[in-house]
Amino acid sequence: SQTIHQxxxxxxxxxxxxxxxxxxxxxxxxxxxxxxxxxxxxxxxxLFYSVGIGQISSEVPxxxxxxxxxxxxxxxxxxxxxxxxSGFYLCAWRPVRIGSVDTQYFGPGTRLxxx
Amino acid sequence: GESVGLHLPTLSVQEGDNSIINCxxxxxxxxxxxxxKQESGKGPQFIIDIRSNMDKRQGQRVTVxxxxxxxHLSLQIAATQPxxxxxxxxxxxxxxxxLIFGSGTRLLVRP
Numbered sequence: 001s002q003t004i005h006q007x008x009x010x011x012x013x014x015x016x017x018x019x020x021x022x023x024x025x026x027x028x029x030x031x032x033x034x035x036x037x038x039x040x041x042x043x044x045x046x047l048f049y050s051v052g053i054g055q056i057s058s059e060v061p062x063x064x065x066x067x068x069x070x071x072x073x074x075x076x077x078x079x080x081x082x083x084x085x086s087g088f089y090l091c092a093w094r095p096v097r098i099g100s101v102d103t104q105y106f107g108p109g110t111r112l113x114x115x
Numbered sequence: 116g117e118s119v120g121l122h123l124p125t126l127s128v129q130e131g132d133n134s135i136i137n138c139x140x141x142x143x144x145x146x147x148x149x150x151x152k153q154e155s156g157k158g159p160q161f162i163i164d165i166r167s168n169m170d171k172r173q174g175q176r177v178t179v180x181x182x183x184x185x186x187h188l189s190l191q192i193a194a195t196q197p198x199x200x201x202x203x204x205x206x207x208x209x210x211x212x213x214l215i216f217g218s219g220t221r222l223l224v225r226p
Binding site for chain 2: 041044
């Protein structure tokens, strides 16, 4: 069966510090991978998605970047965090099957607080 | 594809009653729809999905209804339990790669 991991689970960082959040998926190959951010009491904002190694699409201009160095690894980074980067960050994966639309499965999330 | 909303609409139901959560979707060309449940501090969890060639699909205690004429999706939960308290999101396939999420509904179950 497939599983998705995110770490750390919680993170408190000062403004201006760097960020690295990691997501890994097990039990599948060549998944689509996604990063979302969720502000408190709000919906899901898609930040980045990737259809393969080294392929990153950005949905909104922002202070963050993403990378996919391996097939099942997705990393969210920032060089200098802003207060507005605080939120709940969710990684998701989707199986890729030709001719089929499939759901996305979410990880447990990382709660980021920027002070 | 961004889902926004400062205050989530809330549905309060008595334990044991049936719950109906509604969602209006935007794209008449969407052919796949999903309901997610998100408990506090956790990632969204897949509940049930439906394709546009169906108008009803049943799972364990849950039923999803799709009305393509008015672009409306609903999630029915039978015999609602305290463990059903969560935020529920609908989603439609926006493209080959992306989902478009609704703004969410908070379900509160009164004991």
